Amino acid sequence: MANDDLTCWLCQRPFETLIQWHHPVPKSKKGRGTVPVHPICHRTIHANFTNAELARIGEQVEVVRAQPKVATFINWVKDKPPDFHAPTR
Numbered sequence: 001m002a003n004d005d006l007t008c009w010l011c012q013r014p015f016e017t018l019i020q021w022h023h024p025v026p027k028s029k030k031g032r033g034t035v036p037v038h039p040i041c042h043r044t045i046h047a048n049f050t051n052a053e054l055a056r057i058g059e060q061v062e063v064v065r066a067q068p069k070v071a072t073f074i075n076w077v078k079d080k081p082p083d084f085h086a087p088t089r
Contacts, residue, residue, distance in 0.1 A: 006019065006036050007036075008036060008037050008038050008041050009022065009024075009035035009036060009037050009041075009061055010037055010038075010041040010044070010045060010061065010064065010065065010070075010074065011041050011074050011077050011078060013038065013077070013078065013080075013082055014040045014082055014084045015036065015038070015082050016081070016082035017083055018038060018039055018082075018083050019035065019036050019037075019038075020035060020037050020038070021034040021035070021036060021037070022034075022035050022036075022037045022042050022045060023056050024057070024058055024059040024061075025052065025054065025059070026051040026054050026060050027054060028051055029051055029052070029054070029055035031055070035057070035059070035061075037084050038082070038083075038084075039085065040077065040085060040086060041077070041085065044070060044073050045064065045070070048067055048068070048069050048070055049064070
């Protein structure tokens, strides 16, 4: 699959050159599947959820997106270029 066909699991923006693969259910919790995410989106997920929380949520991206800090992040990043980078708290 070409990068042009992929969109980020979290923010739904397209990719340019930087793609990371996130385990919705962490490997430490027996997760196997992966989804494409921007590096900044990947850091945001892990800054806001523990592995135990991610294991309970699973692949329910709408639950991840509904978390208030993540929703604020998505609203902020939606108009940024695909390879946008900024520190994540």
